[in-house]
Amino acid sequence: MTDSLLIENGTVLQTGKTPAVLRNHSVLIENGRVTKIAPQREIGKFTGRRLDASGKLVLPGFINAHTHCYSTFARGLTKTRPANTFMDVLKNLWWRLDSALTLEDCYYSALLALLDSIRHGTTAIIDHHASPKAVSGSLLCIEKAVKETGLRACLCYELSDRDGRQIVREGLEENASFIRHCGQVNDNRIKALFGLHAAFTLSDRTLESASELGNDLRTGFHIHVAEAASDQAFSQRHHGMRVVARLNKAGILGPQTIAAHCVHVNRKEMDILAETQTAAVHNPQSNLNNAVGIADVVLMSQRKVLVGLGTDAMTANLLEELRSAMWAQHLLANNPSVGFAPVVAALFSNNPKIAERIFHLPMGELREGCAGDVVLMDYDPPTPLHRENLFGHLVFGVSQAAVDTTIVGGKVLMQNRRLTLDIDEERVNARARELSEKLWKRL
Ligand SMILES: [Zn+2]
Numbered sequence: 001m002t003d004s005l006l007i008e009n010g011t012v013l014q015t016g017k018t019p020a021v022l023r024n025h026s027v028l029i030e031n032g033r034v035t036k037i038a039p040q041r042e043i044g045k046f047t048g049r050r051l052d053a054s055g056k057l058v059l060p061g062f063i064n065a066h067t068h069c070y071s072t073f074a075r076g077l078t079k080t081r082p083a084n085t086f087m088d089v090l091k092n093l094w095w096r097l098d099s100a101l102t103l104e105d106c107y108y109s110a111l112l113a114l115l116d117s118i119r120h121g122t123t124a125i126i127d128h129h130a131s132p133k134a135v136s137g138s139l140l141c142i143e144k145a146v147k148e149t150g151l152r153a154c155l156c157y158e159l160s161d162r163d164g165r166q167i168v169r170e171g172l173e174e175n176a177s178f179i180r181h182c183g184q185v186n187d188n189r190i191k192a193l194f195g196l197h198a199a200f201t202l203s204d205r206t207l208e209s210a211s212e213l214g215n216d217l218r219t220g221f222h223i224h225v226a227e228a229a230s231d232q233a234f235s236q237r238h239h240g241m242r243v244v245a246r247l248n249k250a251g252i253l254g255p256q257t258i259a260a261h262c263v264h265v266n267r268k269e270m271d272i273l274a275e276t277q278t279a280a281v282h283n284p285q286s287n288l289n290n291a292v293g294i295a296d297v298v299l300m301s302q303r304k305v306l307v308g309l310g311t312d313a314m315t316a317n318l319l320e321e322l323r324s325a326m327w328a329q330h331l332l333a334n335n336p337s338v339g340f341a342p343v344v345a346a347l348f349s350n351n352p353k354i355a356e357r358i359f360h361l362p363m364g365e366l367r368e369g370c371a372g373d374v375v376l377m378d379y380d381p382p383t384p385l386h387r388e389n390l391f392g393h394l395v396f397g398v399s400q401a402a403v404d405t406t407i408v409g410g411k412v413l414m415q416n417r418r419l420t421l422d423i424d425e426e427r428v429n430a431r432a433r434e435l436s437e438k439l440w441k442r443l
Contacts, residue, residue, distance in 0.1 A: 005029045005410045006046050007374060010053025011385075012037060015060060015348040015394075016365040019387045027058055029372030029410035032188075037366060051412070053376050056404060060366045061123025061373035062318035063351040066222075066260040066281040066310025069127050069142060070101060072109035073436040077443075086228035086292050094130075095162065100442040101131035106138045108432045111145040114153070115425070116316040118413045121375035121403040124152035124355055124363065126258065126281075126310070128195055128222055132163040135170035139178040143190055148423060150413050152188070152373070154358045156195030156222045159210055161203050168206050171195075172213055179217045188361045188371075189409065193258065196223040199243045200234040204250075211251040220256025220358070223247070225280070226269070227261035228292040244269035253278040256357050260310060261286075263293045267303065274304040279354045282346060284328040285321060286312035294332040297325065301342035308354045309346040319399035322347050326395060344391045376405035 007027040014020040026043050028036040036043065074097055081092040101109075106129070117125055131138045139155045146153040155178060159171035175194045182192040194214035196202060202210075214221055226232055226243045235243045244265055247253055253276035262280040265273070273280055282295050300307050311321045322343065329339025352364025363371035379401040385393050406414040413421060 002030050002048070003032070003410060004046075004048035005051060005372070005407070005412070006043065006048060007051045007053045007058055007376070007407075009040055010056050010058035010376065012058045012366055013390060013394075014366055015390070016352070016367060017349070019390050021385055021387055021390055025058075027366060027374060029374070029407070032372050032409035034366060034368055034370050034372050036368060051376075051405065051415070055378075055380060056376045057379045057398060057401075058366065059121070059375045059377060060364050060370070061375050061406065061408065062121050062347070063355045063364050064117065064122050064125040064311055064316070064318060065279070065308035065351050065354050066258065066283055066312055067113070067125050067127055068129065068313040069110040069113035069125075070098060070106060070129055070131060071313040072112045073097065073101075073105060073432075073439055077440060085230070086290050087230055089290050096443050097439075098130040099132050099163070100439050101134055103131075103134045103137055103141050105435050105439055106131050106134060107141040107145055108428065108435055110142040111148065111423075111428060112432055113313070113316065114145055114149040114151050115419065115423070115428075117151060118149060118406045118419065119403060120315075120317040121377070121406055122316050122318055123373040123375070123406065123408045124359070126154045126193070126222065126355070126358065128156055128158055128260070130158040130197070132167050135167060135174050139174060139192070140181075146190055149421060150189075150408050150411050152190070152359060152363075152408060154191040154193055156193045158195040158197040159206065160197035160201035161206050162197075162201050168209075172209055175210075176213050176217060179219050188359050191358050192219065193222040193256065193358065194219050196221055196252070198224040198227065198231060199246055200231050204239070207250045207252070215251055220254055220258065221252045222258045223252065223260065225259035225262050226264040227287070228290070229264050232264050242266070242269055244272050248272050248276060258308075258354065260312070261295065262300065263287055263295045265300075267299070270300050270303040270305050273300070277306065279306045279308050279350070281308045281310045281354070282325060283310045283312035283314070283321075284325040285314040288324070288328060289314065294328045296332065297329055297342050297346065298333065298339050301345070306350050306353060307342065307346050308350045309343075318347055319394065323395055323399055340391075344395070348391070372407065372410040374407040375403055377401045378404050
């Protein structure tokens, strides 16, 4: 039997190669994929579930190309020590927090981050997880939350040498077993990459083991690259080469690999990323918050690097991140006209490309054959809206509108701004508060 959903009479925004604003159009989703986009009268007889989208924008679900669900429990944490550098931020906050996480913390922090994603119309996330005192089974705990919410997620465990050899062994095994597990279940909602923290926390020996294992498993890697200048300084001091060159030499780069941040990469490194077809994922709010600098999205794009957009867990709202990326590029170039096209492309063209490489499913666009991942937003344009100014509306107007409905693979996860899942949110929040309070006491 066909599982079908008809989203009727909305204003459909096509944000792919050929942008379009299709008024009074309906979107038919069958067996998880978009099978028809047409004016209502051309849809014909339909007996499945209907959803009225009149007065609403119909958009493809957003993709978050780099985030950390585990950071949910940092919200409101005041027990931090002062941080004057990026290394302080890691040592005084993140490494203390992730080292205190239990498997139950991993599950609840992921569940909350995923519910937040649904509320903001984010339908797929690429997560980077760390819990060095609870490595084994952590990805299965996050997967459980992913399945309960119905979103799509790509998971990995961030391997690093900072906690010693035993944790390295566990990290290697956690990545490998979860990658094998995803291969076996073969579900286009749950995928894996091989996670690595960053070049400066990985010895050559660990990097080599990860590369061997990951390449044997035919997977890509997900790693923080040159997030702060200190990553480059460390690499040159200890390895005599820059970060991207070292990762390339180790066999980490490639079309399925995500290099998060790339704030401090030079032109030569950009060319290596482009040649190896490695995706660079920009996270402007995090970079500004940590005062590490601003990645040169314009130059990377000119040099043919595939630049995507992530939130690094600063938000689940990709349109908010898009705006921040825009302002940051203006500031970097000291020119308010710079960066619009590459930044818009990062979210609307490149994130779909990155996701397709991982999920093996066309997504992030509304056209026939793509994943039925759709968002309905309350936005009645107060000025003309057409294909030439569609992205201007997205940045300056739609980003301020509310997400009304979130759909993944034709399944409605939120409607009329209310979650339709079988999840007791009050109970989840209450348990999360208990767990986070205990976690904070352990710091
Ligand atoms: Zn990150």
